Amino acid sequence: MIIVYGIPNCDTVKKARAWLDGQGLAYQFHDYKKQGVPAELLPQWMDALGWEALLNRSGTTWRKLDEAVRAGVTDRASAAALMLAQPSVIKRPLVRWADGRLSLGFKPELFSAHA
Numbered sequence: 001m002i003i004v005y006g007i008p009n010c011d012t013v014k015k016a017r018a019w020l021d022g023q024g025l026a027y028q029f030h031d032y033k034k035q036g037v038p039a040e041l042l043p044q045w046m047d048a049l050g051w052e053a054l055l056n057r058s059g060t061t062w063r064k065l066d067e068a069v070r071a072g073v074t075d076r077a078s079a080a081a082l083m084l085a086q087p088s089v090i091k092r093p094l095v096r097w098a099d100g101r102l103s104l105g106f107k108p109e110l111f112s113a114h115a
Contacts (some may be wrong), residue, residue: 002027006092013093016106025115032087042080045094048102051079054090061088 006013097114
């Protein structure tokens with residue numbers, strides 16, 4: 001089963017879900033706002049993708065953070081703590097494909113390679 005992690009009002013998540021729907025691919029949506037970040041999976045995501053890639057430093061959530069909080073994100077542990085506390089700071093969507101591979105963001109060619 002494909003699992004799409006993100007928030008429902010994110011434009012990129014909407015595009016990704018529309019693409020999956022258009023391809024007739026079944027998936028489960030994990031809403032960070034309602035369900036939180038799965039703390040048991042975050043270390044696996046960081047291992048596979050890198051904490052720097054997971055942390056969306058160009059998003060609104062990051063820009064709204066206090067400068068001291070942003071400056072405090074210097075390593076894997078501090079990034080993980082922020083991601084658990086502020087799930088919207090994770091780049092979206094994060095997709096776990098049926099074969100277990102992970103991807104970040106949405107581009108049709110990226111999704112085609114995984115689907």
